[in-house]
Amino acid sequence: MNQINPVIDPQTVMQSLRAKYFTNNRHHQITRELDRLLQPDKQGGRLPAPELHAGGLEARGLMVVAKPGDGKTTAVHRVLSRHPALQAATEQDVPRYIRIQVPSPATLKSLGRAILGELGMNDVSERAPAWDIWRVVKHRLSLLGIVVLWIDEAQDVFLSRSAREIDDMLKTLKSLMQGDQAVVLVLSGTDRLLEVARYDQQVDRRFRKIMSRPLVVGHHEQNLQGLIDTYCQMAGIRADIEPDTLRRLIHGSRGLFGRAIETILAAIEQALYEESCCLKRSHFAEAWSIQEGCSWDQNVFEINDWAALEIDSDAEEFDAERTRRQHQQVGRG
Numbered sequence: 001m002n003q004i005n006p007v008i009d010p011q012t013v014m015q016s017l018r019a020k021y022f023t024n025n026r027h028h029q030i031t032r033e034l035d036r037l038l039q040p041d042k043q044g045g046r047l048p049a050p051e052l053h054a055g056g057l058e059a060r061g062l063m064v065v066a067k068p069g070d071g072k073t074t075a076v077h078r079v080l081s082r083h084p085a086l087q088a089a090t091e092q093d094v095p096r097y098i099r100i101q102v103p104s105p106a107t108l109k110s111l112g113r114a115i116l117g118e119l120g121m122n123d124v125s126e127r128a129p130a131w132d133i134w135r136v137v138k139h140r141l142s143l144l145g146i147v148v149l150w151i152d153e154a155q156d157v158f159l160s161r162s163a164r165e166i167d168d169m170l171k172t173l174k175s176l177m178q179g180d181q182a183v184v185l186v187l188s189g190t191d192r193l194l195e196v197a198r199y200d201q202q203v204d205r206r207f208r209k210i211m212s213r214p215l216v217v218g219h220h221e222q223n224l225q226g227l228i229d230t231y232c233q234m235a236g237i238r239a240d241i242e243p244d245t246l247r248r249l250i251h252g253s254r255g256l257f258g259r260a261i262e263t264i265l266a267a268i269e270q271a272l273y274e275e276s277c278c279l280k281r282s283h284f285a286e287a288w289s290i291q292e293g294c295s296w297d298q299n300v301f302e303i304n305d306w307a308a309l310e311i312d313s314d315a316e317e318f319d320a321e322r323t324r325r326q327h328q329q330v331g332r333g
Contacts, residue, residue: 010272013235017265020234021078022227024257026064026212030079033062033208037184038085038147046085048096048147050177050184058206059177061185065193066212071258072188073152080186086148097148102156108165108172111157112137119144134172142181149176155189158196170200177206214255217307221246228264228279235268238278245281245301252288252300254311266291 037060038046050059066072077099080086086096098118103110112133113124119140124133141149151157158166177185187193187207197204215224224246225239232239253260266287271279285301288294300306 010269013272014265014269017231017234017268020231021074022230022261024075026066026072026210026257027075027079029210030062030064030075031083033210034079034083034148034184034186036060036208037062046083048085048145050147050182052182057178059182059184061177061187061207063193063197063207063209064186064188065191065209066188067190067254067256069254069259069262070212070256071261072212074258076150076152076186076188080148080150094144094146096145097150098146099150099152102151102153104156106157106159108169109133111151111169115149116140119146130172134175138176138181141176141183146183148184148186150186150188152188154187155192155196158192166196166199170196170203174200174203174206212257215250215253215257215260216255217247217250220250224249224260224264227261231264231268232279235272237268237271237276240278240280241284242281245284248281248300248306249284251306251309252311263288263291 035046037051039049039051041047052059064072064076080097080099081095083097088095098115100111100115100118103114108130109126109128112130113126115137116122116124116133119137121136121140124136157169161169173185173187176183185207194209197207221243225241228239228241249260249263253263263284267283268279270283270287274283276283281301285296285299288301289296289299292299296302298309300309300311303309
């Protein structure tokens with residue numbers, strides 16, 4: 001039986017566990033699709049240059065779409081940060097990709113200034129016109145040899161925008177994939193991103209799309225058991241959980257891989273602080289209660305009829321209604 005080493009700080013163990021990354025089907029999909037967007041070399045690898053289409057006039061892009069909490073940002077970061085064609089050529093150079101978190105409020109000008117800030121230009125005047133900012137963006141990307149521009153949570157760029165503003169944003173992003181200075185554009189976000197892309201057929205056809213597949217009860221328990229066993233081995237404890245706990249985990253995680261990982265780690269952390277030699281369902285129950293802020297009679301790891309427990313139903317209905325209103329706004333514009 002494994003025993004907790006009292007000298008080891010649980011926080012130190014958890015840092016090691018959180019640094020652990022598990023590849024899944026989406027990771028391989030992103031890698032495969034990214035390879036298709038880059039020029040091949042003679043050895044079967046990829047060059048730090050976009051594969052051009054339409055007679056060498058334009059690059060293509062990639063959309064990675066998933067619900068919040070599904071781990072899409074982690075997956076995209078992992079692929080881009082490890083892709084051989086996107087690494088810095090020397091220690092003095094910068095990587096050949098950049099990540100942009102959409103600023104708030106998100107406008108053409110604020111997004112352009114955020115990109116320039118990431119490219120080392122932090123003194124761009126707020127009075128500069130949007131067209132001039134984006135002209136400099138394209139030039140700066142080419143000057144630094146940036147091949148991939150990744151905009152994370154890209155749906156936020158289009159929220160509460162008029163039809164004209166959405167059209168201007170789409171045209172601007174499309175221009176980044178055109179001409180001699182074209183880059184590969186990677187957009188990650190929620191399914192609202194797909195709705196906006198389909199608003200412009202030219203934008204829609206330029207992007208390959210990866211949709212997240214949810215965890216499903218009766219199909220993914222074995223995979224989750226393998227992850228838990230690996231984590232527990234790293235933490236020096238045993239996994240003493242039954243298949244029913246794994247089914248509860250999938251339901252409580254809304255079928256989202258990222259949320260499932262968060263719950264697993266929180267349960268292991270609970271076990272470590274209790275100085276338990278094994279991970280049990282009670283640790284999941286305690287961790288989930290703290291994460292969700294729910295009562296015990298609403299705890300997916302405690303109640304008997306856990307499959308009937310509705311999770312975030314009100315929030316999801318509100319979110320869906322807000323999406324419908326935004327879609328109607330675009331249509332009216």
